[in-house]
Amino acid sequence: MKPERLEAAKTVLLAALVACSLFLTWQVWWGTPGQYEPLEPAARWRVARETGSDWVRLVRPAMLTLSAGESYWVFLPGDPGFDVLFDEMVSALKGAEAREGSEGFPEGYARFQADFAHPLPLDLFSGNAEHADTRVRSLLLIDSQAIAGYMTDSGNLAWLSLNHPPELELVPGGVSGTPILSSDASLWVTAIPHLTRGVTSAAALEIGHDVLDAFFLDPSVVRSIEEVDGALIYTDGVRGLRVYTDGTLEFSDPSSLPDRGNYSLLSALLEADTFIASTVGWPEYPYLVDYARVSWGEGKTGYRLVFSCSPRGLAIDQPMIEVTVGNRGVVSARRMGTGPGQAGSSLPMIPPVFPFDLPERTVQVEDVRHILPAYAFSERAGYRSYRPVWVITLVDGMKFLVNAHTGTLFQNR
Amino acid sequence: MDWAKAKTILILCYLVLNLFLGYRLYADPGRSEGRLTVVDSAQLARTTARLAEAGIKLVAPVPERAPALAKITLRHRYSQKEAVSLFFGDSEATILRQEEPGRTIYRRGKEILTFYDNGAMIFRLEGNQMPVILDSAAARRIFEEFWVDRGGLPEGARFDSIYRDERSGKFIVYYYQETDNRGIYGGQAVGMVGPGGLETVLLTWFDVTGSAGRTRAVIPPTDALEMVAGEVKVAERPRELIIESLSLGYFTEPYNARQWEAVPVWRVRFRDGRVYYVNAYTGELEVPSGNLFR
Structure with a gap:
């Protein structure tokens, strides 16, 4: 071979070797991420907001009535001052104990009443286990008096002693109301607020494109099943998510079946709050519609919680989210496919x-x-x-x- | 400057560098974005010891390397009409049809085909067979002969195992479905053969329509074995436990669905007939929900 041609061949060979070394270096540097891809459980969960003491937001009453003298103001969820007033009530009721007698409420003080759309256990507010079986429909506080009243779902009236008398702060907000006195007119106020609200359309709720990220730690291992009726099932072999054609979502996780032991409603509310906030998100002004203790045998118990919401301040009397939860997490959940959509023109x-x-x-x-x-x-x-x-x-x-x-x-x- | 000499030196240097880098890539077990899962001998020895502690003997060969796999999409191979044609042929004889919740039943004489909404089929032959002297080889032959009249076993059928039910004395012959050298576990042709001949045929068979998701690494077979050992440890163990077969394939159940995805699994089969499926992505045990499944 002529020396010139040999040198030309060496140049080509050298160029090829340089290119090859660059490729191999790239492979060594970037092409070895490890044998397994790590799961990042915590990072994959979208946490919509901080939770913790937000359980109070899940047990909002349908209406608060503040009365002072002949004046009545009604606060609905979303009204300025609603949450401040309800927080005050919850704070005042903490540690409340049963009070004997029926002396009635003192006259001449401002009073503050909460009416729930569905009865709730009194121990949720008092923290007193003796009240666990008492479901209250309404709660009432008197300004500067260490006494509170409640009406049970069956219409019975009873009294509580408070540790500290509440100092009711008259916050601006709400709308005026006309009282309609019930048969226990001296104590309880049934007020009709002067409202204007229009018809709100019922619309299919959105299913986020990242719905799998929300429910599964690692969506890449999730497989889908397209059912004959058009529903889609996603499962990683343990957890399952069914997406119905009408937008209803159903989630189940048998691995979260609870261990033995007691589990409080408050803990269940907190667990449900975290789960819903990090998956489908809460609707506007959610509230607890119903709850029931459920068991899976052998002392394994949990709660089934049903929530609805209050768009534009008015409670929807229809379940929107159901969650079954035990001490190991959420066992199942269901979000309805239809919810409030656009609001129409307001009418009196x-x-x-x-x-x-x-x-x-x-x-x-x-x-x-x-x-x-x-x-x-x-x-x-x-x-x-x-x-x-x-x-x-x-x-x-x-x-x-x-x-x-x-x-x-x-x-x- | 002597360019000729410099080039020669550079060529040698780059040659050595490339050999080093090439070896580095080849020898690194964790390379290639999980294209390959590698089991080293130390890992295998540890797993074998743990299985022995749990009273389990491993005789199945353990793959040293396992490729990364994507999910696959499946649909049912046979429609109801095709199933009737498969089992009854194109005979003009009257076939009675009866619909029930979740299933449709076809009858012709002593032959009954039950087609479930989830695509599973059970074909029963009621007492019209010749008595046979039964052993496992005869049972397998009888089952295969049944299919000869129907154009052979479904495409991709692979013989899996044969067991004798001790209480009834009947033999159960298992074939599973295979596509591109991977088992589609859940796709199965099963025959129950008694002293009077073939009694029942169970068939669930699928078409692979493509792949889904990205290709990703699978867990090592040793992890799957240890997962199964943990399960068996707490379960009742009637006699010596021997793992006879270990293979990488796909897991599915029959669904009442148009199309669905199946994930890679490690299938661990014991000599006594028990089979476990370990999700090859997550390492969790897949629990078949139906009793038609093995």
């Missing part, structure tokens, strides 16, 4: 007029235990919406809804 809500004629009886104002404003689900000619209503509960426990725009008995169709 007409107060119900008594006597009110029902098909089977006539209701007098004395028969009324309490009245709450709410949104009720309606489906007419294929249009699904939430319509403003008055939820009227009678002393005998009967409940009916009055269309707040027409003043007539509510028909959901």
Whole structure:
């Protein structure tokens, strides 16, 4: 071979060797991430907000009524001052103990009443285990008095002694209300707030594109199953997520079945709060609709919690999120596919007029235990919406809804 | 400057450097973004010792290397119509059809085909067979002969095992589905052969329609073995436990679905017939929900 051609070949060879060494160096440097890809459990969870003491936000009442003299103000979830007032009430009730006697409330003081859409256990507020079986529908505080009252779901009145008398702060906000006195008029106020609310459409709730990230630690190991009815199931072999065609989400995690031992409702609320906040997120102004202790045998117990929400301040009387939780975490959860959408034009809500004629009886104002404003689900000619209503509960426990725009008995169709 | 000499030296230097880098890449067990999972002899020895502690003998060969795998997508191979044609042929004889919740039943004489909504099929032959002298070889032959009349076993069928049920004395012959040299565990043709001949055939079979997700490393087979040992340890152990087979494939159950994904699994089969599936991504035990599954 001629020397010139040999040198040319050496140049080509050298260039090839340099390129090869660059490639191999790149492979050594970047191409060895390790045998397994590490799981990053904590980092993969989206935590929507800090949780902790936020359980109070999950047990909001449907309405707060502040009365001073002849004036009444009604606060609904979302109104300025609502959370401040309710926090004060929760704080005042902490450590409350049962009080004997029925001397009634002193006159001439401002008073503050919370009405829940669904009864809640009194021990949640008092922290007293003796109150665990008492479900309260309403709570009442008197300014500067170390006494509180509550009405049970069955309409019984009872008293509590407070450790410290509350100092009610008259915060700006709320709307004025007209009191309708119940049969226990001297103590309890059923007030009708002067509201304007429109129909709110019922819309399919969004399913985030990162829904798998929210429910599974490592979505890359998740497999999907497309069912015949169009529903999609995602599972990593243990946990499962079913996405229905209407947007309903159902999650189950049998590995979270609880161990033996007691588990409090408060702990369940905190666990549910963290889970929902980090997965599908809470709807606007959530509140606890219902709860029940559930068991899986052999002393394994937990809670089934049902939540709804209060768009524009009016509680929707329909479950939106259900969570079953034990001391090892969330066992199952379900988020409905439909929720509040766009709000229509506001119209005045007409107060119900008594006597009110029902098909089977006539209701007098004395028969009324309490009245709450709410949104009720309606489906007419294929249009699904939430319509403003008055939820009227009678002393005998009967409940009916009055269309707040027409003043007539509510028909959901 | 002597460029010719310099180039020669550089060529030699780069040659040595490339050999070093090449060896480094080849010898590194954790290389290649998990393209390959490697088991070294020390790891295997530790696992074998742990299995022995749990009273389990390992006779199955353990793969030294396992490739990274992606999930695969599946759908049912047979529609109801195709299943009827497969089991009854194109005979003109009347086939009675009866719908029940979750299943459809077809009858022709003493032959009954039950087609479940999840795609599983059970074909029963009621007492119309000739008595046979039964051993495992005969049972397998009888099962295979059944398929000869139907164009052979479904494509990709691989013989797995045969067991004798001690209470009934019947033999159960297992075939599993294989595609591209990987088992699709859950795709299976199972026959129950009694003294009167073939009694029942169970068939679940799938089409692989593609892959899903990215290719990722699988756990080492030793991890899967230790996972299974932990499970068996707490379970009842009637007699000596021997792991007879260990293989990497895909796990699925029959679903009432249009299409679904299956994940890679390590399949651990014991000599007494027990089979465990360990998710090759997560290392968790896959628990089949149906009793039609093995």
